[in-house]
Amino acid sequence: MSAPELGAVGVDLSADALRALLVAAIEGCSVTVVENESPSGQRSLVLDHEHAVEAAIFLRDNSELRLDFCSNVTGVDWPDREVTEKVKVKKMVEGLEGATEQEVEETRKTLAPGYLEAVYHLFSMEKKHGPVILRLRTRDRAEGNHLPSLTPVWRSAEFQEREAFDLFGIVFDGHPDLRRILMWDEFADYPMRKDYVSPAEDEPVLDDGCLPGAEPGAEQGAADA
Amino acid sequence: MSRDLMMDATGNDERLAPTYGAGQHRLKAERESQILEVSIGPQHPSTHGVFRMDVKLDGERVVQLKPVFGYLHRNHEKIAENGSYLAAIPYTDRLDYLCSMTNNWGYTLAVETLAGITVPERAEYIRVIMAELTRFQNHAGLVGFLLQDMGASGTPLMYAFREREKILDLFEAVSGARMMCNYLRFGGVRVDCTPEWMKETRELVGVLPRFVDEFERLLRGNEILMARTQGVGVLPRELAVNAGVTGPMLRATGVNYDIRKVDRYGIYDRFKFRVPLGEHGDVYDRYMMRVLEMRESISILEQALKEIPEGPVQDPKTKLRGLRPKAGEAYGRIESPKGELGFYLISDGTMNPYRYRVRSPCLINLTILEDMCLGQSVADVVVTLGSVDIVMGEVDR
Amino acid sequence: MLGEGIVKGLFETARNFLGSYVDKDRLVTVQYPEERHPLPEAARNFPFLLYDGDDPEAGLRCVSCHICEKECPPRCIYIEKSTDKKPDFVGKPQFYPARFDIDVSVCMSCQICVEVCPFDAIRMDKEFELSTDDRFGGLMWTKKELSKPNEYYQKIHPVEAAETDARRAEDVEKAKAKAAAAAAAKAAEVAKAAEAARADDEGAGKEPSKG
Ligand code: SF4
Ligand code: SF4
Numbered sequence: 001m002s003a004p005e006l007g008a009v010g011v012d013l014s015a016d017a018l019r020a021l022l023v024a025a026i027e028g029c030s031v032t033v034v035e036n037e038s039p040s041g042q043r044s045l046v047l048d049h050e051h052a053v054e055a056a057i058f059l060r061d062n063s064e065l066r067l068d069f070c071s072n073v074t075g076v077d078w079p080d081r082e083v084t085e086k087v088k089v090k091k092m093v094e095g096l097e098g099a100t101e102q103e104v105e106e107t108r109k110t111l112a113p114g115y116l117e118a119v120y121h122l123f124s125m126e127k128k129h130g131p132v133i134l135r136l137r138t139r140d141r142a143e144g145n146h147l148p149s150l151t152p153v154w155r156s157a158e159f160q161e162r163e164a165f166d167l168f169g170i171v172f173d174g175h176p177d178l179r180r181i182l183m184w185d186e187f188a189d190y191p192m193r194k195d196y197v198s199p200a201e202d203e204p205v206l207d208d209g210c211l212p213g214a215e216p217g218a219e220q221g222a223a224d225a
Numbered sequence: 226m227s228r229d230l231m232m233d234a235t236g237n238d239e240r241l242a243p244t245y246g247a248g249q250h251r252l253k254a255e256r257e258s259q260i261l262e263v264s265i266g267p268q269h270p271s272t273h274g275v276f277r278m279d280v281k282l283d284g285e286r287v288v289q290l291k292p293v294f295g296y297l298h299r300n301h302e303k304i305a306e307n308g309s310y311l312a313a314i315p316y317t318d319r320l321d322y323l324c325s326m327t328n329n330w331g332y333t334l335a336v337e338t339l340a341g342i343t344v345p346e347r348a349e350y351i352r353v354i355m356a357e358l359t360r361f362q363n364h365a366g367l368v369g370f371l372l373q374d375m376g377a378s379g380t381p382l383m384y385a386f387r388e389r390e391k392i393l394d395l396f397e398a399v400s401g402a403r404m405m406c407n408y409l410r411f412g413g414v415r416v417d418c419t420p421e422w423m424k425e426t427r428e429l430v431g432v433l434p435r436f437v438d439e440f441e442r443l444l445r446g447n448e449i450l451m452a453r454t455q456g457v458g459v460l461p462r463e464l465a466v467n468a469g470v471t472g473p474m475l476r477a478t479g480v481n482y483d484i485r486k487v488d489r490y491g492i493y494d495r496f497k498f499r500v501p502l503g504e505h506g507d508v509y510d511r512y513m514m515r516v517l518e519m520r521e522s523i524s525i526l527e528q529a530l531k532e533i534p535e536g537p538v539q540d541p542k543t544k545l546r547g548l549r550p551k552a553g554e555a556y557g558r559i560e561s562p563k564g565e566l567g568f569y570l571i572s573d574g575t576m577n578p579y580r581y582r583v584r585s586p587c588l589i590n591l592t593i594l595e596d597m598c599l600g601q602s603v604a605d606v607v608v609t610l611g612s613v614d615i616v617m618g619e620v621d622r
Numbered sequence: 623m624l625g626e627g628i629v630k631g632l633f634e635t636a637r638n639f640l641g642s643y644v645d646k647d648r649l650v651t652v653q654y655p656e657e658r659h660p661l662p663e664a665a666r667n668f669p670f671l672l673y674d675g676d677d678p679e680a681g682l683r684c685v686s687c688h689i690c691e692k693e694c695p696p697r698c699i700y701i702e703k704s705t706d707k708k709p710d711f712v713g714k715p716q717f718y719p720a721r722f723d724i725d726v727s728v729c730m731s732c733q734i735c736v737e738v739c740p741f742d743a744i745r746m747d748k749e750f751e752l753s754t755d756d757r758f759g760g761l762m763w764t765k766k767e768l769s770k771p772n773e774y775y776q777k778i779h780p781v782e783a784a785e786t787d788a789r790r791a792e793d794v795e796k797a798k799a800k801a802a803a804a805a806a807a808k809a810a811e812v813a814k815a816a817e818a819a820r821a822d823d824e825g826a827g828k829e830p831s832k833g
Contacts, residue, residue, distance in 0.1 A: 036553045036554055037551055037552060037553045038339055038340070038341075038550060038551045038552065038553020038554065038555060038572065039338070039339070039340065039341030039551070039553075040338045040339055040341075040553060040554070040555035040556075042554060042555060042556060044554075068466050068467065069466060069469060069482075070469055071469060071471075071558070071565060071567060071584060072556065072567050072569055072582070072584040074569060074580075074582040074584075076571065076580050119569070121556050121567070121569070121584075125466050125480055125482045128482070128487045131556055133556070154467060154468075154469065155464070155467045155468040155469070155592060155593070156467065156468050156469025156470075156589055156592060157469075158468075158592050159588055159589060159591070159592050160588075160589070163588075167300075167302075181294055181295065182294055182295040182298040182621060182622075183295060183298070184295065191300055191303060192300070192302060192303060198303075304695075308695055309693065311693065311734065312693065312694075312695035312734065313695075314732075315695050315730060315732035315734065316695060318732075319730075380635055384638070387650050390650060394662075397661075397662055397664070397665055398662040398663075398664060399664060400664065401664040401665055401666035401733060401746065402665075402666060402731065405730065405731065405732070407732050407733060407734075415737070416664075432647075439634060439638075442630060442631070442634050443631045443634045443635070444627075444631055445627070446626065446627030446630060447627040447628055447630075447631050448624055448625060448626075448627050448628060449628065450627075451627075545737075546689075546693060546738055
């Protein structure tokens with residue numbers, strides 16, 4: 001495979017170059033670049049579900065890239081959010097001389113659907129470069145919380161995908177042993193999601209009835225009666 | 226013997242079974258297949274904390290091993306996401322509670338990458354000194370614990386702790402606490418080291434080689450040690466790379482990957498040091514990696530203590546309280562004594578991190594625990610686990 | 623020879639054992655309650671509140687600004703602001719905490735509260751023998767238990783305290799100078815007004831007294 005993006009000296013690991021490489025190598029693969037405005041400048045690639053495993057194998061085995069080390073795998077929760085945008089619309093406005101068409105500015109509120117995201121940080125132990133950041137996004141946060149597992153490609157994802165399943169509720173299809181890892185098996189919720197309410201949080205810390213003053217008084221009353 | 230007795234008591238009489246609990250049923254079912262299921266831990270001195278391994282044994286051989294985590298889980302990541310960037314630093318101390326200085330560094334490095342903060346020269350040197358002292362005391366302690374797991378009760382551990390104590394005293398003198406140092410800040414370190422402290426550290430670093438020599442004389446060539454460690458818990462190189470094993474564990478298999486050399490974070494490119502590499506990937510190599518890395522740490526310490534310049538230790542432009550990095554994300558990683566410690570941060574422009582993630586070397590190094598232990602005896606499982614170097618505060622977070 | 627390594631190791635152990643009788647470096651333990659290692663100046667344990675002078679109520683430095691309460695990572699500080707004000711060390715009227723509690727069973731001795739306090743009001747103690755038989759009230763320290771005089775601070779952290787004291791003395795000097803300047807300006811104004819009044823009213827021979 002010819003790779004014009006790769007320089008003779010170093011390997012171009014920029015998100016754009018990798019995107020071009022992946023699109024050329026894997027038929028029908030759709031890759032989007034996610035920008036990063038912060039000084040770190042670490043941009044990432046969003047892969048589609050169908051070709052994610054294939055793309056991962058390509059990144060691992062390509063002789064120039066050799067991203068053989070999947071360092072960090074984690075989930076991110078992006079809940080539904082309201083997007084307000086100003087749009088110009090043409091409208092019939094009743095005026096003095098009858099109805100005329102005018103441009104009116106309207107604020108429109110749309111609900112951007114939320115999703116769960118799995119982020120993979122890849123490095124190369126052989127070539128000693130990196131990071132390359134991959135992202136996989138679920139369709140939604142409810143039933144569509146499935147993603148292809150990359151554990152068959154990088155074994156290091158095994159426990160970390162289990163953790164993302166445990167704490168975020170991302171189901172990795174193809175994972176050999178997808179169980180809860182940190183929470184106990186009977187636990188029902190996903191604690192790292194943004195809308196999770198921990199049971200202790202609604203209770204006041206100071207007056208939880210355990211402090212002296214609250215309890216003994218009540219006991220005393222009961223004893224008196 | 227007692228096991229058979231219990232099964233006779235419960236096995237024939239169905240009515241008695243419920244009072245004995247589910248465990249008896251399991252034993253009864255497995256007598257036919259000759260596979261014994263044993264739960265090692267969670268309260269077991271060799272598991273280095275509250276860690277459990279569900280082990281299936283065929284006689285003395287391990288046929289399956291499933292690590293069970295979560296006994297120390299406190300959702301450190303959620304706690305940090307609910308607090309400010311500054312408030313997360315004392316919590317990072319409690320990840321790997323033997324190496325709070327390097328944990329601080331990993332986190333501050335990630336914040337510095339995220340917000341584009343620079344660190345003054347002197348602070349960089351202090352960080353290196355602290356990190357190498359931490360590495361030294363962690364490795365010394367680990368070697369002691371490993372030998373303790375092997376049955377060398379007490380002596381090596383106590384010798385290791387004697388030196389570790391002196392290093393912890395140094396930490397206390399500068400940061401105020403022996404283990405929960407909470408010393409590094411984004412943009413530098415919290416307080417400067419006094420000249421007296423520098424003098425004491427130089428004196429200590431002067432005697433550290435003597436300690437390593439003594440330690441090696443104590444154990445090098447010990448026939449029992451070699452018999453118990455050589456060829457035990459072998460980790461193949463390809464598997465180590467694919468499973469994301471890092472730190473001395475990885476280098477014991479012969480892969481030359483040290484983030485201090487690869488990323489050159491901080492000012493590690495200014496120091497001359499070698500990266501020790503193993504060959505066989507067994508417990509003995511892992512043990513030797515630690516001993517050799519202690520020597521390299523001493524050499525880095527000597528250079529850093531010689532070259533450290535005067536100057537400020539904190540970037541005055543950095544806002545510690547109420548830091549609001551620009552929206553974006555960053556991944557920062559360092560070579561902690563246990564392996565690659567990474568922090569992944571997403572900022573949404575507010576005072577709290579939107580996503581805060583710890584890439585814990587201890588947890589990921591345990592991925593291949595089963596592979597290393599299959600076919601070995603129970604006593605070797607304990608030694609193999611000891612050589613991975615885990616701290617449950619970081620495994621469970 | 624088999625066993626050579628073990629014998630070498632045992633020789634090392636023997637050296638350490640015998641050495642512990644002569645070498646201080648080889649005998650590092652102390653008999654704790656009778657004998658103690660001195661704590662370094664920077665040692666920290668739990669926070670306490672500082673007050674100036676003899677009266678813990680009047681001299682309390684805390685102005686109840688809630689900064690430490692918000693920054694404390696485990697949120698173990700509970701403050702209630704007073705409704706009235708009292709003068710602080712430079713004489714400016716300030717709020718004070720009507721209630722200041724620290725739950726030391728939650729506190730993790732991180733020193734963040736000390737770092738963020740802009741009024742030098744909270745500092746770290748070195749006291750560590752704090753066990754109590756009352757796990758609720760005994761570990762919820764109130765303002766009364768937390769307040770300690772500045773002399774105590776000077777005793778446990780001499781270098782730090784000297785620095786703080788110097789800074790505060792400077793502040794007092796500045797405040798005094800400012801007050802004096804203000805007073806002088808006011809006096810000048812009053813004098814000017816009087817001058818003007820006198821100019822207006824030549825008949826009055828009396829000098830107006832300084833306000
Ligand atoms: S030392 Fe830390 S935990 Fe304790 S009160 Fe201060 S800020 Fe809170
Ligand atoms: S101790 Fe300091 S930071 Fe806390 S409320 Fe009082 S003045 Fe404010």
